[in-house]
Amino acid sequence: MTARLRGTDVSSKLVVSCTLITFIIFVLLPTFYLISYIFLRWDEVWYEVFANPIIGDENWKQIVRVLLFSFRLSLSTVAFDLIFGIPLAYVLARKKFPGKNLLEDLVTLPLVIPTSGFGFATLITWTTITGIGGFLGLKRGLISLNTMTPFINVPFILFIVHVALAFPYIVRTLETKIQSIDMTYEVASRTLGASSLTTFRKILFPLALPGIFSGAVLAFARSLGETGATMIVSGVSATASIAIVRWTSEFKLSTAAFMGSLLVLIAWVIILPAEIYVSRSRRTRHLSFSLPTNLAMGIIRLERFLSRKFFFLKDIIPLIIVTLTVVIPIAVVLNSVLLYWSSDPYTGKVEGGVIYQLFGPSNYFSSLLRATLTSTIVALVSTYIGTCLSIPLSFIIERRWYGRIIRTMLKVPMIIPTSSLGLSVMLLWGPSGLNLVNSGVWMIILTHIVFSVPVIVESIIAAYEGSGIQMYEDSARTLGANAYSAIETVSLPLIKGGVLTGAILSFTRSLGETGATFIVMGRDITVPVLVVNMVEALAIPAALFTSTYLIALSLLMLAIVRILTKR
Amino acid sequence: MSMVRLVNVTKRFRKIVALKQINLSIEDGEYVCVLGPTGAGKTTLLRIIAGLLEPDEGEVYIEGKKVNGVPPEKRNAVYMFQNFALFPHMNVWQNVSFGPVTKEWDREKVENVTSEILEMVRLGDRRDAYPYELSGGMQQRVALARGIAAGARILLLDEPFGALDARLRVNLRTQLRSLVKDQGLTAIHVTHDQEEALMVADRIIILREGRIEQTGSPQEIYTNPQSIFVMSFVGGANFIDGSVAKLDSSGSTIEIRGGLQIRVSDTSRRMGERVVVAIRREDVLLGKSRRRGFNNLIGEVADVMFVGGSLEYVVRLENGVSILSRIILASDSSPFSKGEIVIVSFHPDECRVFPYPRKGLLKEIEAI
Numbered sequence A: 001m002t003a004r005l006r007g008t009d010v011s012s013k014l015v016v017s018c019t020l021i022t023f024i025i026f027v028l029l030p031t032f033y034l035i036s037y038i039f040l041r042w043d044e045v046w047y048e049v050f051a052n053p054i055i056g057d058e059n060w061k062q063i064v065r066v067l068l069f070s071f072r073l074s075l076s077t078v079a080f081d082l083i084f085g086i087p088l089a090y091v092l093a094r095k096k097f098p099g100k101n102l103l104e105d106l107v108t109l110p111l112v113i114p115t116s117g118f119g120f121a122t123l124i125t126w127t128t129i130t131g132i133g134g135f136l137g138l139k140r141g142l143i144s145l146n147t148m149t150p151f152i153n154v155p156f157i158l159f160i161v162h163v164a165l166a167f168p169y170i171v172r173t174l175e176t177k178i179q180s181i182d183m184t185y186e187v188a189s190r191t192l193g194a195s196s197l198t199t200f201r202k203i204l205f206p207l208a209l210p211g212i213f214s215g216a217v218l219a220f221a222r223s224l225g226e227t228g229a230t231m232i233v234s235g236v237s238a239t240a241s242i243a244i245v246r247w248t249s250e251f252k253l254s255t256a257a258f259m260g261s262l263l264v265l266i267a268w269v270i271i272l273p274a275e276i277y278v279s280r281s282r283r284t285r286h287l288s289f290s291l292p293t294n295l296a297m298g299i300i301r302l303e304r305f306l307s308r309k310f311f312f313l314k315d316i317i318p319l320i321i322v323t324l325t326v327v328i329p330i331a332v333v334l335n336s337v338l339l340y341w342s343s344d345p346y347t348g349k350v351e352g353g354v355i356y357q358l359f360g361p362s363n364y365f366s367s368l369l370r371a372t373l374t375s376t377i378v379a380l381v382s383t384y385i386g387t388c389l390s391i392p393l394s395f396i397i398e399r400r401w402y403g404r405i406i407r408t409m410l411k412v413p414m415i416i417p418t419s420s421l422g423l424s425v426m427l428l429w430g431p432s433g434l435n436l437v438n439s440g441v442w443m444i445i446l447t448h449i450v451f452s453v454p455v456i457v458e459s460i461i462a463a464y465e466g467s468g469i470q471m472y473e474d475s476a477r478t479l480g481a482n483a484y485s486a487i488e489t490v491s492l493p494l495i496k497g498g499v500l501t502g503a504i505l506s507f508t509r510s511l512g513e514t515g516a517t518f519i520v521m522g523r524d525i526t527v528p529v530l531v532v533n534m535v536e537a538l539a540i541p542a543a544l545f546t547s548t549y550l551i552a553l554s555l556l557m558l559a560i561v562r563i564l565t566k567r
Numbered sequence B: 001m002s003m004v005r006l007v008n009v010t011k012r013f014r015k016i017v018a019l020k021q022i023n024l025s026i027e028d029g030e031y032v033c034v035l036g037p038t039g040a041g042k043t044t045l046l047r048i049i050a051g052l053l054e055p056d057e058g059e060v061y062i063e064g065k066k067v068n069g070v071p072p073e074k075r076n077a078v079y080m081f082q083n084f085a086l087f088p089h090m091n092v093w094q095n096v097s098f099g100p101v102t103k104e105w106d107r108e109k110v111e112n113v114t115s116e117i118l119e120m121v122r123l124g125d126r127r128d129a130y131p132y133e134l135s136g137g138m139q140q141r142v143a144l145a146r147g148i149a150a151g152a153r154i155l156l157l158d159e160p161f162g163a164l165d166a167r168l169r170v171n172l173r174t175q176l177r178s179l180v181k182d183q184g185l186t187a188i189h190v191t192h193d194q195e196e197a198l199m200v201a202d203r204i205i206i207l208r209e210g211r212i213e214q215t216g217s218p219q220e221i222y223t224n225p226q227s228i229f230v231m232s233f234v235g236g237a238n239f240i241d242g243s244v245a246k247l248d249s250s251g252s253t254i255e256i257r258g259g260l261q262i263r264v265s266d267t268s269r270r271m272g273e274r275v276v277v278a279i280r281r282e283d284v285l286l287g288k289s290r291r292r293g294f295n296n297l298i299g300e301v302a303d304v305m306f307v308g309g310s311l312e313y314v315v316r317l318e319n320g321v322s323i324l325s326r327i328i329l330a331s332d333s334s335p336f337s338k339g340e341i342v343i344v345s346f347h348p349d350e351c352r353v354f355p356y357p358r359k360g361l362l363k364e365i366e367a368i
Helices: A002-040 A042-050 A058-094 A100-112 A115-127 A156-180 A184-191 A196-225 A228-233 A240-249 A253-280 A293-310 A313-339 A354-359 A364-399 A403-415 A418-429 A441-465 A469-478 A483-512 A515-520 A527-536 A540-566 B042-050 B092-096 B098-102 B107-120 B136-149 B166-182 B194-200 B218-223 B228-233 B361-366
Strands: B002-013 B016-027 B031-035 B057-062 B077-080 B154-158 B186-191 B203-208 B211-216 B238-248 B251-256 B261-264 B274-279 B285-287 B295-307 B310-317 B322-328 B341-346 B352-355
Touching: A002 A042, A002 A253, A002 A364, A002 A403, A002 A418, A002 A441, A042 A058, A042 A253, A058 A100, A058 A156, A058 A196, A058 A240, A058 A253, A058 A313, A100 A156, A100 A313, A100 A540, A115 A156, A115 A228, A115 A313, A115 A483, A115 A527, A115 A540, A156 A196, A156 A228, A156 A313, A184 A196, A196 A240, A196 A253, A196 A293, A196 A403, A196 A418, A228 A240, A228 A527, A240 A253, A240 A418, A240 A515, A253 A403, A253 A418, A313 A540, A354 A364, A354 A540, A364 A403, A364 A441, A364 A483, A364 A527, A364 A540, A403 A441, A418 A441, A418 A515, A441 A483, A441 A515, A469 A483, A469 B042, A469 B077, A483 A527, A483 A540, A483 B098, A515 A527, A527 A540, B002 B042, B002 B186, B016 B042, B016 B186, B016 B211, B031 B042, B031 B166, B031 B194, B042 B057, B042 B077, B042 B154, B042 B186, B077 B136, B092 B098, B092 B107, B092 B136, B098 B107, B098 B136, B107 B136, B136 B166, B166 B194, B186 B194, B194 B218, B203 B218, B203 B228, B211 B218, B211 B228, B228 B274, B228 B361, B238 B261, B238 B322, B238 B361, B251 B274, B285 B322, B295 B322, B310 B341
Parallel strands: B031 B186, B031 B203, B077 B154, B154 B186
Antiparallel strands: B002 B016, B002 B057, B203 B211, B238 B251, B238 B274, B251 B261, B274 B352, B285 B341, B295 B310, B295 B341, B310 B322
């Protein structure tokens, strides 16, 4: 008997160590390699970034400029999204109303739509005559690429795109958090005489603070790392992640790597304190400070007044933002595809029509087919490998003492800009590193595995923690099942939903990824990259068609996720 | 031969000692309740017997065989969790046949055993139902059938009625006990509900802070509690703080607050020792006249509460001490009303005397 037990022990150790080794090689190593690259090749970096004989430290100055620009953009995006995301999250979490599911889907949409398609939709909505401009009767777009946002001094169109793309991170994270807070606290506060705003400030806000925090971190990371849409709408300005792509294609590898590792470090500096804060906040006391009584009374009176008179605004303004940033762009794209179907509606030329561009001499249709094939293979293979790794990894995270550490590590690929990740993968596996893989499909797959694992693991863990698996598994053990058959017959079926949801999210993510793919793809172009290429080649009708195609695909994915999570 | 035997079992979780030197033996076919407050180590004890936890020290024997290091699936001890933990993704048939199927019996045998057991628990017609479609009572029967089908000799019940409503709990308790007894199983049932334990157990083990405080039949535990903790946890009582003022062959006299004296039959205490006198609420009688041979104290009715079929009075004595009295409601007796002056009587034989606890009286009673 004891011999058999020891046998089980050995094989379980084998599974655990295989999983961990795979995890370290395929997920952790690429995320950290960039930093070691800087140290290993410090001479080269120093020469290129700080002490170039011709341009001096011009590259360093550029890095600083780009970083400052990126930070200004991302911080203002997060601030804006927080102001309007908090009320929306509250409404979604607490209220029941007709159309709630639809609103939830609309908010989630930018999360699943490949961002280059989405960026293109926003671009034509705001800057061309087929968009809002034409609708308002103007002879041009409502704004131009160079119209600046007041106060923050970044292009308006860039700001809108980032606001829309980061919005779901704040709303969905916070919505989940608020749902987990017992509503009786708010009811108690209201019955004790506090207005709804006072209740929010004194009860819900402090309790939801960890959620607000992690939502803001995710949104910030998203904005900092966004590439696909940003490439399309950025015009002459460059964000950090775009700069990495550009510099890599200009073979300024050391500059790109230096910038990339700066971004990785920044991501770490943000995530670690946030992780510690969020995980400890359950135990530690909340921050509190006291206002002078007069002032506090004044605030409460003001809040009571506002609650009575203007509280309806919290329902309306977020709705307007979602409509402006998500609904209208999608509607405009769909409408434009129809307008441009056979010919350019303004000049009447067939060369400007969708059909000509797809099947004419440029034959974008065959490029689209090829890109679809590449995208599908990449998404399927990386999701499959990611899932195979994620299932045992989730069990390790839940059951071993070091699980917490692994979970924190997994946050890193989620928040570092994907273009730095792509660069890191290329430097590690590619010809200049281990020289095992060349740019192309296989390297795209290696890159996509890195961010598909955290997505799937999070989803599995949510299912795991919500279903009391330990109890069922222990029951199965005492009923005569050994450790493996208990996992096989009881635990796996119970987390099936989580695995499937995670796999689909990872598939969608892989399908829409642009930043990292750009760097590692070589000649194997994926669909979202194709959109960027089309826009750069000014093949607008073809880009319209491809964006529509991407949007349709992601709507399908969203529908599948909905059906799966309903059950 | 005892079914389950624990010898010097100790279990620690980091610095917290969950079980200290537990020695215990459970006979074949016995229905034992492990009773104790939250955090007493009840669940740890059960998990160690099941093999879901290994003890840090000591040995566990099942049917005379040492089982330390033997995995749970080899122990024939089925663990039943709160609300039964029926597998939600399997129907009744799949749940019940889980044990036989995983043990890879041949198909015919699985069929026969499962349908026989399902008939026995009167669920033959619900074999395709899923757990969420069943009532609490049916779920319990499925869980039990599942355990029996898996060849269980021992049932380990961890607060089996945890989240069910009060009336259902009472019904299920008796049902569970009779099913277990019919099958000749040995049951170890963990609970923090003293009423439940008194009702179903052949024997009660009272666990407190990882130690066994007392074991005995329900009646023994109730009528002869060995400590203030047990007396207060099982049944509850009046506890009055005092010291021994007089000692003679027929008993002793305890002086309590305000110079009042209580006569008790107990003679085991020393002169002058600080003690606690404990009297069950139902042993405290109220009346208008003194009773011969009883302790008679004068007090005022401070409150009356209606508890089930009896009335519970709170009477404030002259010295300020409150005493509780529970009197069965009878149609011919007229209840006392608030503010009425009454004579509180209790017999010296009904008074138990305990040494004053080191950590204070409240500590012993409040732990519950």
